Amino acid sequence: MWKSSRDAAHAEGVLARTSRPGPPALVRTLRSPELQWEPLVADDKRRAFAYVLRRERHSGLDAATVDAWFAALHPDACGAEAWTDAQSRGKPLLRRTAWVTFLPECSCEYGYADTWQLRATDDAFVRTLEGIRTTVAEIVGLPADSLNCVNLNYYPCGGGVGFHADDEFLFDGMEREATIVSLSLCAPGGGERLFQVRRRDGGAAHETVLRHGDLMTMEGLFQLFWLHSVYPGDRCDVTDDPLVLGERINLTFRRIVQHLDGSTECRGQANGCALRPSVT
Numbered sequence: 001m002w003k004s005s006r007d008a009a010h011a012e013g014v015l016a017r018t019s020r021p022g023p024p025a026l027v028r029t030l031r032s033p034e035l036q037w038e039p040l041v042a043d044d045k046r047r048a049f050a051y052v053l054r055r056e057r058h059s060g061l062d063a064a065t066v067d068a069w070f071a072a073l074h075p076d077a078c079g080a081e082a083w084t085d086a087q088s089r090g091k092p093l094l095r096r097t098a099w100v101t102f103l104p105e106c107s108c109e110y111g112y113a114d115t116w117q118l119r120a121t122d123d124a125f126v127r128t129l130e131g132i133r134t135t136v137a138e139i140v141g142l143p144a145d146s147l148n149c150v151n152l153n154y155y156p157c158g159g160g161v162g163f164h165a166d167d168e169f170l171f172d173g174m175e176r177e178a179t180i181v182s183l184s185l186c187a188p189g190g191g192e193r194l195f196q197v198r199r200r201d202g203g204a205a206h207e208t209v210l211r212h213g214d215l216m217t218m219e220g221l222f223q224l225f226w227l228h229s230v231y232p233g234d235r236c237d238v239t240d241d242p243l244v245l246g247e248r249i250n251l252t253f254r255r256i257v258q259h260l261d262g263s264t265e266c267r268g269q270a271n272g273c274a275l276r277p278s279v280t
Contacts, residue, residue, distance in 0.1 A: 035057065041226060053139075053216070060139035083097070105266045106266040147255060155191075162233035163198065165226070179217065
């Protein structure tokens with residue numbers, strides 16, 4: 001549900017302000033009909049969309065490639081400057097997180113809930129992510145530089161994340177359309193997760209199982225009108241469900257549209273790029 005009537009009115013105002021004639025420009029149309037995207041959310045009324053592209057539906061990723069990516073990004077294979085332990089309001093969570101910007105001058109921290117995360121600086125980790133970005137962008141038909149950052153979540157056995165929106169300041173998804181392209185990487189023999197979405201104003205949840213090498217988009221005003229979750233949410237006591245047995249790494253490629261100093265062009269740490277804004 002909306003936190004207040006003011007939030008609901010704000011969302012409707014953004015929808016009206018950003019409306020334009022014609023069909024939405026979605027990732028799935030860039031190389032259609034070559035790629036067979038599955039709709040998860042096609043909310044034309046609110047211009048909010050989410051689509052899934054199964055690995056077996058295209059030739060851009062083979063099993064050996066995604067296996068190698070999982071192994072290279074796994075916390076056990078990386079230095080201390082890659083992954084950090086996740087927490088929420090002082091409570092430790094099962095998952096771990098990592099944040100990388102592909103803009104050389106940018107050192108903006110990634111802020112969510114009450115947590116601020118520094119940019120990962122492990123060289124091998126960042127190089128691997130740069131290569132993955134190039135491949136993913138080529139598969140879906142986007143310019144690689146349109147995805148100028150990536151946030152990662154490592155889910156151990158039993159790990160998930162509760163319902164939320166990617167409404168962080170850097171991406172401005174509460175004021176404009178935003179595109180996120182995510183990649184799921186799963187451990188050998190397991191790691192698939194149930195991905196769930198629901199509208200902020202209520203209604204039934206939509207869900208799909210994301211498997212090794214699957215790609216997914218969240219587009220348009222999705223972050224404004226919809227919430228998403230990875231089962232079993234933030235619970236730490238679900239260990240025997242088949243959908244939480246195994247490890248998963250999820251990469252969400254995004255675009256920074258405003259830096260933490262409020263500028264649209266990165267001006268570097270010395271000029272305030274890494275400052276935390278006074279936003280809630």
